Amino acid sequence: MSDGAGAPLVNADRVAGATLCVAALGVALAAATIEVLPGLPTLSARFFPWLLAAVLGASGLTLALRPGDGDLRETLDRLFAARAVALAALLLLYALSFRHVDFRIGTWAFVASSMWVLGSRRATELLLVPALVAAVVYTTFRYGFSVLLPVWTW
Amino acid sequence: MDLVAPATLAAALVAVLDPAILLWILAGVAAGLVFGASPGLTATTGVALATPLTFGTGFEQAMALLLGLYCAGYFAGSVPAILINTPGAPGNAATALDGHRLARAGRADLALGLAIVASTLGGLLSLLVLTLAAPGLAGFALEFTSVEYFSLGLFGVVCVATVSGRSLAKGIAGAAIGMLLGAVGIDEVGGTTRFTLGLSELQGGIPLIPALIAFFAVAELLSQAANRAGAAALPPQQPQSLRGLGGHFVRNKWLVLKSALIGTFVGVLPGTGPTIAAWLAYGQSGAGERSAARAEPGPAPHPAQSPLSEPQAVRGVIASETANNAVTGGALVPLLTLGIPGDTVTAVLIGALLIQGIDPGPFFIIEHADLFARILAILLVSALLILVIGLLARGYLPRILAIPPRILLPVVGVLCVTGAFAINNAPFDVGLAAVLGIGGYALARFGFAMAPLVLGVVLGPIVEVNLRNALAANDMDPSVFVTRPISAVLLGALVLTLGFSLLRRRRRAADS
Numbered sequence: 001m002s003d004g005a006g007a008p009l010v011n012a013d014r015v016a017g018a019t020l021c022v023a024a025l026g027v028a029l030a031a032a033t034i035e036v037l038p039g040l041p042t043l044s045a046r047f048f049p050w051l052l053a054a055v056l057g058a059s060g061l062t063l064a065l066r067p068g069d070g071d072l073r074e075t076l077d078r079l080f081a082a083r084a085v086a087l088a089a090l091l092l093l094y095a096l097s098f099r100h101v102d103f104r105i106g107t108w109a110f111v112a113s114s115m116w117v118l119g120s121r122r123a124t125e126l127l128l129v130p131a132l133v134a135a136v137v138y139t140t141f142r143y144g145f146s147v148l149l150p151v152w153t154w
Numbered sequence: 155m156d157l158v159a160p161a162t163l164a165a166a167l168v169a170v171l172d173p174a175i176l177l178w179i180l181a182g183v184a185a186g187l188v189f190g191a192s193p194g195l196t197a198t199t200g201v202a203l204a205t206p207l208t209f210g211t212g213f214e215q216a217m218a219l220l221l222g223l224y225c226a227g228y229f230a231g232s233v234p235a236i237l238i239n240t241p242g243a244p245g246n247a248a249t250a251l252d253g254h255r256l257a258r259a260g261r262a263d264l265a266l267g268l269a270i271v272a273s274t275l276g277g278l279l280s281l282l283v284l285t286l287a288a289p290g291l292a293g294f295a296l297e298f299t300s301v302e303y304f305s306l307g308l309f310g311v312v313c314v315a316t317v318s319g320r321s322l323a324k325g326i327a328g329a330a331i332g333m334l335l336g337a338v339g340i341d342e343v344g345g346t347t348r349f350t351l352g353l354s355e356l357q358g359g360i361p362l363i364p365a366l367i368a369f370f371a372v373a374e375l376l377s378q379a380a381n382r383a384g385a386a387a388l389p390p391q392q393p394q395s396l397r398g399l400g401g402h403f404v405r406n407k408w409l410v411l412k413s414a415l416i417g418t419f420v421g422v423l424p425g426t427g428p429t430i431a432a433w434l435a436y437g438q439s440g441a442g443e444r445s446a447a448r449a450e451p452g453p454a455p456h457p458a459q460s461p462l463s464e465p466q467a468v469r470g471v472i473a474s475e476t477a478n479n480a481v482t483g484g485a486l487v488p489l490l491t492l493g494i495p496g497d498t499v500t501a502v503l504i505g506a507l508l509i510q511g512i513d514p515g516p517f518f519i520i521e522h523a524d525l526f527a528r529i530l531a532i533l534l535v536s537a538l539l540i541l542v543i544g545l546l547a548r549g550y551l552p553r554i555l556a557i558p559p560r561i562l563l564p565v566v567g568v569l570c571v572t573g574a575f576a577i578n579n580a581p582f583d584v585g586l587a588a589v590l591g592i593g594g595y596a597l598a599r600f601g602f603a604m605a606p607l608v609l610g611v612v613l614g615p616i617v618e619v620n621l622r623n624a625l626a627a628n629d630m631d632p633s634v635f636v637t638r639p640i641s642a643v644l645l646g647a648l649v650l651t652l653g654f655s656l657l658r659r660r661r662r663a664a665d666s
Contacts, residue, residue, distance in 0.1 A: 013321070016600045020327055027334060035346040042626035045341040045348060048618040052330045052337070059327035068321055070601060079599040084380035087563070088592050091372065095571055095588035099581035107568055114564035118379065129561055137568055145210045147576040 012075040013067030020060025027053040086117040103149040107134040158289060158519075158527050166527035169214065170535055178215045179532060182222025183539050189223070190230025191551065192562060196243040197227020198498045199374055202366040203566070205506045206573040213510050213525060217532050220506050224499050225536040228428060228479050229273035229544070233551050236265045236471075245428030245478045248436035252470030261464070263394040265471055266551060270544035271403060272410065272475035277537035279414035279476075280421065280483025284490075285530055288519060292491040295516035300627065301634050303492075304620035305644035307613045310424030310494055312648050315606045316655035328602045332610020333617070335360050335590075342615065343622045355582040362505045364574040364587040365611050369604045370498070371570045372591020375563055377598055396545065402468050409439060409469055410476050417477035421484020424613075427497035427605065428481040435477030439469045483533065490518055490526065494613070498605050501612045509577075 031049035094110040111130035120126055141147040169175065182204070189200030200223045208216035231242025236253035249269060256265040298306075311333070315325035338349045339359030350356040403410060413435035420431035485496025486503075493515035495501035507514050512522065519526045544551070574587035594604060628634040636642045 012600060016324075016602075030349060034341075034348050037344045037346060040344050042343065042622040042630070045344045045346045048621070049334065049337055049348065052334050055330040056327055056334075059323045059330065062323040063321070063327070066323075068601070075600060078380060079596060081380035084376045084595070087379045087567070088376055088595065091376075091567055091571070092588050092592065094567070095574075095584045098571060098575060098584045103572075110571075111564040111568060114567060115560050118560035118563060120560045130564075133565055133568060137572055141207075141572055141576060145207055145576065147209070147572075148579065149572070149575070150581075 010072055011067045012070030012072045013063045015072055017060040017063030017065075017067065020063065021057050024053045024057030024060060027056065083117055087114055090114055090117065099150055101150070102152040104134045104138050104151070107137060158285065158523055158530070162523055162527045163285075163530065166524065166531040167534070169528060170218070170531040175214050175218050175532075176535070178211075178218035179222040179535055179539060182219040182224075183226040183536060183543060185219075186223040186226025186228075187230045187233075187543075187551070188557075190227035190242045191233040192242065192557065196231065196370070196374070197224055198243075198502060199371045199566075200227050201499050201502045201506075202363070202370045203569045203573050205363055205366075205502055205509070206576040208506055209509055209576060213512070214528055214532075216506055216510055217529055220503060221529065221532045222536045222539070224503075225273075225277055225479065225482055225533065226540050227499075228482060229269065229475070229540055230551075232269040232273070232471075232475055232478075233266065236262060236269065237552055243428070245432050245481070246474070247429065248432040248474035249471055249478070251436070252467035252474075256464070256467050256471070257391075258389065259464075260389050260392050261394070262391045263548065264392075264399070264468070266548045267394050267396075267399045267545065268402060268468060268471045269475045270541060270548060271399060272413075272472045273479040273544075274537050274541040275403070275410050276414050276417055276476035276479035277482055277533065277540070279411070280418040280480040281530060281533050281537065282483075283418045284483040284486055284533070288487050288491050288526070291487060292516050292519040295491050296520075298492070298516065298640070299638075300620040300623040301638050301641045302644070304617055304624055305635060305641040305648075306424060306492065306494055307617040307620065309644045309648045309651075311606070311609055311613050311617065312651055313423055314427075314609045316651055321601060322655055322659060324600075324602045325606045328597070328604075328606035329610040331597075332607040332612075333614030334610075335365065335607075336611045336614030337618065342619050353582075355580070355586075359615075360586070360590075360611065361578060361580075361583055362508075362611070363502075363577045364583040365590055366502050366505065366608060367570050367574050368587040368590035369594040369608050369611075370502075371566060371573075372587060373594035373598050373604060375566050375570065376592070376595040378559060379563055380599075402472070406469060406472050409473055412438065413473045413476035414480040417480025418484035420477070421481035421496050422487045424488050424492075424494045424496055427485070428478045431477040431481050432474040435473040436470055439473035479537075486529070486533075489514055490529070491516060493518075494616070495609070498608060501608055504612060 027049060031046045031053060034044075034046045034049070036044045036046060090110060090113050094106060097106060108130045111133050112126050115126055115129065120129075138149060141149055170179075185200055185204065186197060190197055201220050204219055204223055208219060211219075228243070228245060231246035232249045232253060233242060235241040235246040235250035236257050239250050239254040241247040241250050253265040253269065256262065311329045315329045316322060334349075336359070338356055340347055340357055347357060416435045416438070417428070417431040420427075420434065481497060482499075485500045488494045488496045489500040489503060493504070493513070495504060504514060512518065512525070570587060570591070571584050575581060575584045577583065594607065597607070598604060624634060625632065634641075635645060
């Protein structure tokens with residue numbers, strides 16, 4: 001960690017630190033709404049979240065005032081790398097549709113689209129590997145571990 | 155408390171040698187080799203993904219799968235470290251320095267052989283410590299009250315926050331975020347609801363296994379998708395005889411012992427892990443001599459291209475890999491005696507033990523000596539299997555690296571989602587794992603390590619509940635934390651750890 005003297009005003013650590021400070025404030029305000037039971041012979045349920053909010057705020061302040069040498073643009077480029085963003089979107093879609101879609105179809109679609117995002121372009125690979133993965137994972141969980149995965153009834 | 159009776163150990167060994175259990179260990183070792191050797195996918199990822207699979211299995215099968223994966227995963231990270239200078243896990247980073255130097259000189263077979271045997275020896279020596287020390291420590295832990303548990307939990311969180319990543323502030327912030335996640339749900343002491351956002355599914359708290367899958371597997375998966383790594387071709391390699399390999403270990407027997415003790419000791423410290431153990435052992439293996447040699451005038455060569463002294467490189471690989479795997483037995487000591495994880499994998503293993511209806515803590519060894527003995531037997535067999543499979547298959551191990559990320563990463567994604575669902579048959583957990591994982595990925599991109607965050611999730615409730623119980627039992631008198639000797643020692647160690655960490659970082663900043 002540098003002393004922060006030479007770090008630019010907008011720096012990855014400064015942004016992370018400022019975000020942590022805002023989050024700490026949010027946690028502190030949310031903790032203030034926690035119900036407090038009268039007569040509890042120890043610290044209330046608010047104490048620990050408030051303590052953690054203070055720690056979070058102090059860490060954020062330290063990062064903002066004494067940042068390392070992380071370049072913000074470079075960090076954001078890495079964060080929003082096209083492949084990672086696309087895979088995150090596919091994963092989120094797969095997860096949120098999990099209960100509604102037949103596991104075998106959803107898994108096939110997720111694996112095929114993820115493989116395409118990660119650079120696979122051969123049609124046979126895009127058809128066969130997802131089908132194999134969906135079949136193996138479904139069979140293993142359904143019959144090996146007796147997990148009832150969501151399936152459509154026809 | 156007495157040691158585990160030899161008859162119990164013998165019975166456990168017989169039970170573990172059952173072909174069905176051996177197959178589970180073999181499956182765990184095979185999965186560990188794949189997860190450990192795939193850069194970015196660690197043993198922790200593998201154990202987090204495999205834990206939900208143990209829901210429908212018995213204790214022996216579950217432990218056989220997970221402990222086999224644990225031990226093999228810690229070793230296998232050395233394979234990409236040696237072959238492509240990319241550590242499979244942070245604990246293998248020290249191995250990459252000298253291991254890849256050997257590979258570039260055509261001695262990859264020697265380096266892989268050294269890593270296999272050193273990992274086995276490290277695992278076996280730490281197993282010996284676990285066998286001898288854990289029962290005594292469990293008896294000692296019975297004296298612990300909520301005062302000591304609070305101090306120990308806090309010490310664990312601070313330890314991991316100080317050793318993870320380059321920034322202390324980020325380590326502490328990560329631990330605080332994890333502890334806040336651990337505070338979600340109904341408050342155990344007062345019964346009030348906290349931070350549930352009106353979702354009834356969160357009243358029981360953030361489920362541990364989906365959270366672990368999120369931070370260790372989903373976040374890693376997305377980080378791997380963002381990175382594009384390329385491997386440089388190695389020159390033609392010379393085969394290494396087993397006899398020659400043995401000679402290296404005979405010459406370096408004291409180094410093996412010293413590194414195993416370092417690894418075991420670091421493993422015992424709650425919240426630490428193989429990375430610090432491997433670097434400490436590497437440092438005392440002769441790295442100082444290398445530094446002195448490099449202090450000559452002129453530009454410093456890249457570590458992997460600097461002139462090779464084979465005996466020194468051999469010592470480097472032996473030291474780092476012995477210590478790396480010695481952490482496994484050491485980290486199980488606080489888990490099985492105090493219910494406090496020694497490293498990230500044992501944090502996940504808490505979830506696996508809870509699935510089996512076992513509450514890890516001081517009563518585990520006392521009430522379940524037979525199960526403890528089976529854990530020891532599984533660790534023994536796992537270490538020996540790594541040796542046999544590793545030595546027989548070391549020519550084929552590089553092929554694990556040939557699984558293209560475009561296939562491996564989607565498969566891991568499917569296992570993340572399915573594993574998060576399988577643990578409670580709850581679709582909500584699947585969405586939660588995805589959301590937390592994406593959040594973890596964003597934190598990782600800003601340089602936050604995942605280990606403090608996860609240890610925060612695990613240790614946060616322990617720290618809070620014991621803090622409040624300790625104060626309630628002592629008329630709200632906070633001095634009890636420094637007047638009870640064990641607690642005072644732990645808090646003193648915590649202050650020293652923080653102080654040394656700050657000092658080290660200031661020195662590093664001044665040097666740079």
